[in-house]
Amino acid sequence: MSGNQVEAVVFDYGGVLTGPVRASIAAWLRGDGIEPGSFSRTLKAWLSRDAPDGTPIHRLETGALSVEEFDALLAAELTTLDGRPVDPVGVLGRLFAGVRPDPAMFALARQLRDLGVRVGLLSNSWGNTYPRELIDGLFDPVVISAEVGLRKPLAAIYTLTLDRLGLPADRVLFVDDAEPHVLGARAVGMRAVWHTDADSTRAALAEVIPALPPAPHPGADLPHPHPPRS
CATH class of the missing domain: 1.10.150 (DNA polymerase; domain 1)
Known part of the structure; x- marks a missing residue:
């Protein structure tokens, strides 16, 4: 990836900020x-x-x-x-009973924020609630499909997210584990990473955010396990 500076990274929730x-x-x-x-x-x-x-x-x-x-x-x-x-x-x-937050991905989001990169969340909800105590203080904006009446990969939900960020599409990078959602983001001009695991996503982000430090030591400053969410 190359081009303009990435000013915000927007994460999907289920399968990205959680385990598979x-x-x-x-x-x-x-x-x-x-x-x-x-x-x-x-x-x-x-x-x-x-x-x-x-x-x-x-x-x-x-x-x-x-x-x-x-x-x-x-x-x-x-x-x-x-x-x-x-x-x-x-x-x-x-x-969804076996789905838990992925500590490595939450650590990545916190490191990005500490660098001055904005972090947001864009998720298609399957009716479940989200661990607001984990996400509300970290991600801004938080765009949940059922709350806005829109869904990925339709262009309108990406545009809404960009509007809430107040940033042009080429300054925003989106991370999702579903290829159609990645392609939907790219279709509106956003950069996008197809997530498979925390290490490869961190490496992809480090290509455009060189100041991103290595992953913290396992067990350091990690979210506690939480009941299943979508």
């Missing part, structure tokens, strides 16, 4: 005895790039569908290995 969501999903599938293919097919139908507008996931992310309504719709699409119906109560809670 896929590990929690795998544990949920095993725990509930769900046939994995039924979940994969539903996810593709509701979230793939060619999915029609207004799928249950789209409506959940924009706040138009409640968690309880979504749980019921998702459970109805799933099959279990032994033929039992899927309990619709608390499906999303069980799906």
